[in-house]
Amino acid sequence: xxxxxxxxxxxxxxxxxxxxxxxxxxxxxxxxxxxxxxxxxxxxxxxxxxxxxxxxxxxxxxxxxxxxxxxxxxxxxxxxxxxxxxxxxxxxxxxxxxxxxxxxxxxxxxxxxxxxxxxxxxxxxxxxxxxxxxxxxxxxxxxxxxxxxxxxxxxxxxxxxxxxxxxxxxxxxxxxxxxxxxxxxxxxxxxxxxxxxxxxxxxxxxxxxxxxxxxxxxxxxxxxxxxxxxxxxxxxxxxxxxxxxxxxxxxxxxxxxxxxxxxxxxxxxxxxxxxxxxxxxxxxxxxxxxxxxxxxxxxxxxxxxxxxxxxxxxxxxxxxxxxxxxxxxxxxxxxxxxxxxxxxxxxxxxxxxxxxxxxxxxxxxxxxxxxxxxxxxxxxxxxxxxxxxxxxxxxxxxxxxxxxxxxxxxxxxxxxxxxxxxxxxxxxxxxxxxxxxxxxxxxxxxxxxxxxxxxxxxxxxxxxxxxxxxxxxxxxxxxxxxxxxxxxxxxxxxxxxxxxxxxxxxxxxxxxxxxxxxxxxxxxxxxxxxxxxxxxxxxxxxxxxxxxxxxxxxxxxxxxxxxxxxxxxxxxxxxxxxxxxxxxxxxxxxxxxxxxxxxxxxxxxxxxxxxxxx
Numbered sequence: 001x002x003x004x005x006x007x008x009x010x011x012x013x014x015x016x017x018x019x020x021x022x023x024x025x026x027x028x029x030x031x032x033x034x035x036x037x038x039x040x041x042x043x044x045x046x047x048x049x050x051x052x053x054x055x056x057x058x059x060x061x062x063x064x065x066x067x068x069x070x071x072x073x074x075x076x077x078x079x080x081x082x083x084x085x086x087x088x089x090x091x092x093x094x095x096x097x098x099x100x101x102x103x104x105x106x107x108x109x110x111x112x113x114x115x116x117x118x119x120x121x122x123x124x125x126x127x128x129x130x131x132x133x134x135x136x137x138x139x140x141x142x143x144x145x146x147x148x149x150x151x152x153x154x155x156x157x158x159x160x161x162x163x164x165x166x167x168x169x170x171x172x173x174x175x176x177x178x179x180x181x182x183x184x185x186x187x188x189x190x191x192x193x194x195x196x197x198x199x200x201x202x203x204x205x206x207x208x209x210x211x212x213x214x215x216x217x218x219x220x221x222x223x224x225x226x227x228x229x230x231x232x233x234x235x236x237x238x239x240x241x242x243x244x245x246x247x248x249x250x251x252x253x254x255x256x257x258x259x260x261x262x263x264x265x266x267x268x269x270x271x272x273x274x275x276x277x278x279x280x281x282x283x284x285x286x287x288x289x290x291x292x293x294x295x296x297x298x299x300x301x302x303x304x305x306x307x308x309x310x311x312x313x314x315x316x317x318x319x320x321x322x323x324x325x326x327x328x329x330x331x332x333x334x335x336x337x338x339x340x341x342x343x344x345x346x347x348x349x350x351x352x353x354x355x356x357x358x359x360x361x362x363x364x365x366x367x368x369x370x371x372x373x374x375x376x377x378x379x380x381x382x383x384x385x386x387x388x389x390x391x392x393x394x395x396x397x398x399x400x401x402x403x404x405x406x407x408x409x410x411x412x413x414x415x416x417x418x419x420x421x422x423x424x425x426x427x428x429x430x431x432x433x434x435x436x437x438x439x440x441x442x443x444x445x446x447x448x449x450x451x452x453x454x455x456x457x458x459x460x461x462x463x464x465x466x467x468x469x470x471x472x473x474x475x476x477x478x479x480x481x482x483x484x485x486x487x488x489x490x491x492x493x494x495x496x497x498x499x500x501x502x503x504x505x506x507x508x509x510x511x512x513x514x515x516x517x518x519x520x521x522x523x524x525x526x527x528x529x530x531x532x533x534x535x536x537x538x539x540x541x542x543x544x545x546x547x548x549x550x551x552x553x554x555x556x557x558x559x560x561x562x563x564x565x566x567x568x569x570x571x572x573x574x575x576x577x578x579x580x581x582x583x584x585x586x587x588x589x590x591x592x593x594x595x596x597x598x599x600x601x602x603x604x605x606x607x608x609x610x611x612x613x614x
Contacts, residue, residue: 004068004175007161012061012182014153019053019214020046022098027211029102034207041208048202049212051188055195056216058186060090065179071163072171080158087154088147094216095146099139101215110342112215113222191368191389192401197221197341198373204384206345209376227335230612233580235601238609244602247595249556251571264515265306265537265552268479270357270425271513273534274412274471275483276464277325277431279318282490283504285457294454294492297465298484298506305482305510306519308551312503312526312559312570313489318431319372320562321488321527326350326381326429328531328548330607331488333562333580341376343614348544349381350531354427357540361385364412365431366392366403383429387411401433404442405460408432409467421475430467431487435460453492468510478512483534485527489561499568499577499587503561524572525551526559560603569600576600 027034027042036042063086070079101112188195200212236244278298284291286299289309293299314324315331319338323329327349329337337343351361362385369375369388378386389402391411396403403411412430419426434441439452443459464484471477489503496502507530509516532548535541542548549556561568565581574590576597585597 003161004072004163004171005178007157007163008061008065008068008175008178010157010161011064011154012057014157015057015060016050016053018094018150018153019056019216020050022215023049023053023211026102026105030105030207030211033106034205034211036205036208041203041205042211044202045200045208045212049200049214051185051199052195052197052212052214052217054185055188056214056220058182058184059220062179062182065175065182068163069172069175069179072165072168072175076162083158084155087151087158091147091150091154092143094150095143097216097219098146099142101218102142103135103139105210110345111210111213111218113218113342188370191370193368193371196339196370196373198370198376201341201376201379204379204382206380209379228612229335229608232334232608233601233604235605236598241602241605244599245606248558248569248571248599248603251556251573251595265509265533266481266513267515268481268513269538270359271479271481271511271538272426272476273354273359273428273481273483274511275325275427275429275485275530276467277322277429278460278464278484278486279432279435280488280491281435281457281460281486281505282492282502283506284490284493284496284501285461286506289504289506294448294457295461297461298508301465301468301484301510302506302508304518305508305514306516306521308507308521308523308525310522310524310559311505311507311529312500312524312561313486313505314527314559314561316489316563318487319374321486322374322431323347323377324527325485325487325530328528328545330526330528330547330560330603331562332607332611333565333567333604335611336372337611337614338373338377340614341373341380343611344373344377344380346614347377347380350534350545351427351429352382353531353535353540353542353544354425355382357425357538359425359427360423361427361429362415363387363429363431364408364415365389365433366397366405366408367401367433398442399434399440400438401436405432405434405463406442406466409463409470413467413470416471416474416476419476432460432463434463437491453494457492471511480511481509481513481534482511483530484508484510485530489563499561499563499566500570500575503559503568521551523551524557524559524570525549526561528560560600562604567600567604569596569603571596580604 023046067079067083097112188199197213201209203209283289285295286302287293288299288302315321319336320331323337324331327347329347355361361383363378363383364387367389369386375386389397392403392407396407412428435456439456441456441459445455445458448455448458468482471480485507486505490505528547529549529551531545532542532550533552536550558569558571565579567580568577574593574596575587576593577587578585578597578600
């Protein structure tokens with residue numbers, strides 16, 4: 001039994017060490033372009049990439065674990081042959097992947113994924129056309145040498161540690177348990193998020209982030225998340241799609257409710273900005289928006305500040321909603337852009353534009369920042385400080401989603417109090433989580449004693465109001481703008497079939513830097529319009545946020561929403577909800593819904609063209 005455990009661990013550790021050595025070799029080869037600030041940065045790349053290395057080692061150790069069990073029960077000879085064949089296969093695969101990754105990174109600028117594989121399988125000649133004989137020869141030599149080295153290491157372990165067939169039953173149980181426990185490194189631990197590329201992202205230096213990525217995992221991840229985005233949602237020719245988008249923009253242009261010249265949004269050119277992203281909130285929680293009296297404190301903030309009453313969430317999940325809010329990028333019905341790290345690297349963002357203007361950026365979240373590659377997205381968006389579950393004590397991480405919202409807001413207030421009055425302007429984004437299933441919160445409202453969902457919303461509502469009250473005591477409050485917006489369509493009321501009503505959300509602004517107080521604005525818009533609205537109000541260029549429309553400008557004004565298989569568009573005159581898979585119009589209203597349907601299809605088609613080219 002002891003030798004079986006020793007052999008199992010030796011194979012796993014050997015595979016981890018090989019990945020670490022590959023990472024070190026990669027950083028040595030690309031030292032000049034990684035341009036790390038210190039040796040410590042390289043060590044951090046290795047440390048942050050280690051969980052991913054362990055994940056790959058876990059996958060590759062499953063079969064050796066089963067073969068060790070076979071050694072306990074049958075003749076050694078065929079097991080040893082099977083081991084050698086398996087080690088030869090993975091040695092060659094690892095050598096090929098490591099070599100391709102090392103050779104292509106200089107040209108591609110990202111770790112190995114399915115792109116070069118696709119090129120090679122579709123046209124080997126074209127894929128190899130730019131490769132010189134010397135490069136090809138060097139690559140072959142590198143693969144052969146690497147495969148031989150990996151094979152030698154693994155077979156050495158097989159020769160030196162011979163498992164003897166004693167205590168077969170107990171040893172088998174132990175080995176089955178250990179093989180099953182590989183699920184832990186494979187998944188990346190017990191957190192909400194499974195292992196993903198985001199785990200390795202830790203630096204504003206993208207090259208260091210790339211260095212931390214395990215190329216085997218990168219390739220495997222890409223292979224299991226492949227979609228030909230440019231071939232999806234093909235409704236019309238490119239020319240017709242362009243015409244339809246132009247028609248949409250022209251048909252919904254309207255003057256703002258209040259002229260921005262008569263009453264500017266802000267009384268401070270560079271306010272501290274707090275964007276509070278409210279988990280699952282909807283307009284149906286606020287009486288001022290026609291909802292039930294649940295989030296009464298948020299409703300009071302809406303009445304004392306500026307409330308946009310006709311705003312819609314762009315999507316249905318947080319991983320779609322955050323890019324909509326921070327990058328002004330519409331949600332998608334069939335994929336999540338946040339999962340494609342190499343694409344989010346190319347996204348412009350509101351935080352990135354504010355950073356150019358001198359803002360310090362901090363993101364606050366009580367949960368796992370790696371969930372759905374969120375940390376990688378945030379790093380790409382410019383955030384240097386990301387507060388997440390790891391910054392709370394184990395006791396504070398009491399819920400499934402991490403720290404409850406009261407503790408999250410306490411963390412923000414502590415940061416506010418530690419900020420000097422004369423410090424540079426701050427952007428603080430706070431993502432709440434307590435109003436998420438299973439709605440288990442440390443709060444019991446007498447109004448909702450038997451309604452845990454409403455009680456959870458009331459809890460976050462109370463935490464939010466306490467947070468704003470605390471901000472009012474800050475010496476920087478007079479030059480602070482607080483923006484309150486849900487992350488996606490609301491989950492209340494549950495099972496709301498009306499797609500448009502389901503996406504109706506509040507967008508509220510308050511704070512000492514706000515000019516337009518105790519006002520409402522009925523301009524139609526969505527989360528993606530926040531970026532242009534804020535940047536334009538500050539006199540900053542919003543041109544990089546191509547989908548964002550200034551809610552206080554002349555237009556065009558409309559809202560685009562997505563759900564699985566569904567695209568919806570709402571304009572001042574028309575509404576369309578279309579199921580793309582079923583090729584069925586679910587809702588059509590207004591004076592000219594047929595034209596709007598064509599424009600909605602064109603929008604989706606052009607959006608996926610954009611995604612394909614990111």
